[in-house]
Amino acid sequence: MELEIKREKLVLRVGTQKYEWHIEPRYWRNPFIYVGILILVPIAVYFLYPQWLPTVIDANLLAAIAIPLGWMTIGTGRMNFGPQFYIGVGGFTAALCSINLGWPPFVTLLMAILAGLIFGLLMSPLSIIAGGLYYTLLTLLFPLVFLEITFIYTDLFKGDTGLFGIAQMVNVGHFTVNQFLICLMSLFMMLLYMFIVDKIMRSKFAASMAAINDDEEVAEAMGVNVKKIKIISFTIPAVMIAVIGWFYAHYYGTFSGVTYLPLAFMVKVLLVSMIGGRVQIYGNVIGGYFIVILELFLSSVLGEYSQVVFPIILLILLLTLPEGLFGLYRKRRYREYLPTLHVRR
Amino acid sequence: MTEILKIDSVSKHFGGLMAINDVSFSIIEGETLGLMGPNGAGKTTLVNMITGKYLADSGNIQFMGHDITRMPAYRRCKLGISRTYQIPRPFPELTALMSVVVSALYGKDRANQSLEDAATEATHYLEFCGLFSKRNVLGKDLTLYELRGLELARALATTPKLIFVDEVMAGLNPDEAYKAVRLLERAKEEFGVTILWIEHVMAALMQAAQRVVVLHYGQKICEGLPQDVANDPYVIECYLGSCHV
Numbered sequence: 001m002e003l004e005i006k007r008e009k010l011v012l013r014v015g016t017q018k019y020e021w022h023i024e025p026r027y028w029r030n031p032f033i034y035v036g037i038l039i040l041v042p043i044a045v046y047f048l049y050p051q052w053l054p055t056v057i058d059a060n061l062l063a064a065i066a067i068p069l070g071w072m073t074i075g076t077g078r079m080n081f082g083p084q085f086y087i088g089v090g091g092f093t094a095a096l097c098s099i100n101l102g103w104p105p106f107v108t109l110l111m112a113i114l115a116g117l118i119f120g121l122l123m124s125p126l127s128i129i130a131g132g133l134y135y136t137l138l139t140l141l142f143p144l145v146f147l148e149i150t151f152i153y154t155d156l157f158k159g160d161t162g163l164f165g166i167a168q169m170v171n172v173g174h175f176t177v178n179q180f181l182i183c184l185m186s187l188f189m190m191l192l193y194m195f196i197v198d199k200i201m202r203s204k205f206a207a208s209m210a211a212i213n214d215d216e217e218v219a220e221a222m223g224v225n226v227k228k229i230k231i232i233s234f235t236i237p238a239v240m241i242a243v244i245g246w247f248y249a250h251y252y253g254t255f256s257g258v259t260y261l262p263l264a265f266m267v268k269v270l271l272v273s274m275i276g277g278r279v280q281i282y283g284n285v286i287g288g289y290f291i292v293i294l295e296l297f298l299s300s301v302l303g304e305y306s307q308v309v310f311p312i313i314l315l316i317l318l319l320t321l322p323e324g325l326f327g328l329y330r331k332r333r334y335r336e337y338l339p340t341l342h343v344r345r
Numbered sequence: 346m347t348e349i350l351k352i353d354s355v356s357k358h359f360g361g362l363m364a365i366n367d368v369s370f371s372i373i374e375g376e377t378l379g380l381m382g383p384n385g386a387g388k389t390t391l392v393n394m395i396t397g398k399y400l401a402d403s404g405n406i407q408f409m410g411h412d413i414t415r416m417p418a419y420r421r422c423k424l425g426i427s428r429t430y431q432i433p434r435p436f437p438e439l440t441a442l443m444s445v446v447v448s449a450l451y452g453k454d455r456a457n458q459s460l461e462d463a464a465t466e467a468t469h470y471l472e473f474c475g476l477f478s479k480r481n482v483l484g485k486d487l488t489l490y491e492l493r494g495l496e497l498a499r500a501l502a503t504t505p506k507l508i509f510v511d512e513v514m515a516g517l518n519p520d521e522a523y524k525a526v527r528l529l530e531r532a533k534e535e536f537g538v539t540i541l542w543i544e545h546v547m548a549a550l551m552q553a554a555q556r557v558v559v560l561h562y563g564q565k566i567c568e569g570l571p572q573d574v575a576n577d578p579y580v581i582e583c584y585l586g587s588c589h590v
Contacts, residue, residue: 204450204460211447214436214484221396223422223451223503 075233090245116242162256277326452503
């Protein structure tokens with residue numbers, strides 16, 4: 001292994017492989033800086049304000065939901081208004097397996113993935129059959145129906161109170177250290193999702209998704225297997241979101257439908273997506289942190305008035321930033337040769 | 346003289362409306378076949394049936410020996426059927442280059458083709474259609490003439506054997522229309538494609554097509570050499586009125 005600075009480049013040689021990075025700031029590989037800052041956040045919070053660790057976990061998890069949701073939106077060419085349905089699927093599967101069968105978190109993770117896969121596959125034909133507003137309304141309906149089911153079958157889902165006594169994800173005997181470890185895990189999960197979706201968005205698979213997003217009929221006439229792409233783009237993100245449900249269940253040790261299935265949670269996820277950068281994956285992270293921090297700040301400063309001010313601020317941002325917060329950055333540094341994808345609907 | 350496409354007694358109805366009624370004809374490899382007919386004759390419906398947007402109610406469509414009557418549109422494209430649209434339908438949020446990249450990637454199956462390979466190939470088709478300088482312009486920002494070029498580039502990038510060209514001259518001024526016709530001729534020469542050309546502008550079709558098929562109220566009323574078709578009293582009557590099938 002050899003490291004040298006050569007013609008304003010940092011050159012790393014590992015065996016026969018050579019990696020180069022421009023050290024002039026405008027050529028810096030942005031994802032490296034970005035990920036570096038994200039890793040520093042929980043460490044800084046742990047040492048300076050450990051009481052804010054749950055807020056960082058929240059932001060990471062919201063972004064981790066919004067990232068696959070963005071993939072789902074682009075790949076199906078439709079806006080899914082019910083991502084929390086899959087959180088419910090993953091969360092309840094993990095909770096029920098943990099409480100009733102005593103299975104440890106890594107086994108319940110497999111079950112949550114399986115449940116997400118089954119429900120994702122079952123729901124995926126919707127993206128082919130229903131379009132536009134009908135699709136949106138149907139996806140909006142599923143979590144609400146699921147919520148009703150949790151009330152009807154109270155014996156199983158424990159209705160209002162929810163399931164409790166779920167095995168903890170980590171337990172080292174110290175609350176703050178537990179929180180810190182969970183925070184790192186949530187960050188890892190978000191970065192993993194970002195890495196996966198980023199790879200997909202830079203692949204040739206993304207070209208077909210962009211075409212479907214713009215005009216399905218023409219895309220099919222140009223040789224794109226629209227149904228296959230849509231089913232993949234629906235099912236895999238559904239599984240990814242279900243895994244976040246599993247995370248919530250084992251993080252809090254409780255899981256109830258009233259927390260995750262109502263519209264309020266969905267609105268928060270969609271805002272993360274829209275404020276961050278209209279389904280831009282990096283924007284989702286900015287959106288997640290922005291929404292959570294803004295909510296925390298307003299509620300501590302304005303108290304109950306924050307419930308009015310918070311939506312007003314978000315509404316103003318939605319109207320004034322058509323490409324979200326990430327759009328501000330992209331516009332200044334727009335230099336891609338192959339364009340990135342845009343979402344029309 | 347090999348038949349590339351054979352349409353045998355195909356029919357299509359929408360509710361009570363018979364859009365295509367028992368139409369049969371074939372296209373010879375390498376020729377330019379004109380498809381004519383007054384408005385509402387069923388020309389675009391027929392093209393939609395061949396390209397896979399609509400499935401035929403009855404009849405049979407064969408392409409290079411394959412029965413494609415019930416085949417999905419994307420598989421027909423992979424076999425070598427491509428099309429342009431009467432009203433251009435670009436991918437509005439994609440640049441001209443990316444629009445063609447999609448066709449190059451998904452048209453005909455190519456082994457180990459990366460996104461970069463497809464971009465290089467797409468550049469070639471854009472250059473052929475005179476759109477190289479517009480490669481980074483979004484589809485929604487192109488002019489009508491440029492959109493016609495983009496549609497052709499996109500269709501050619503799927504490496505088709507047969508292209509359906511739907512009213513390429515509609516909305517263009519005489520100079521642009523001339524250039525569009527020249528472009529089609531060049532495409533035929535360079536890529537060896539067979540063309541089925543739907544057109545209202547008779548003069549262009551008379552010059553470019555080797556044979557012409559005329560549709561009226563969903564039925565084929567005439568087929569033959571352009572001059573013969575133009576002088577057919579029945580065709581003239583249909584175009585000028587007072588003809589009922």
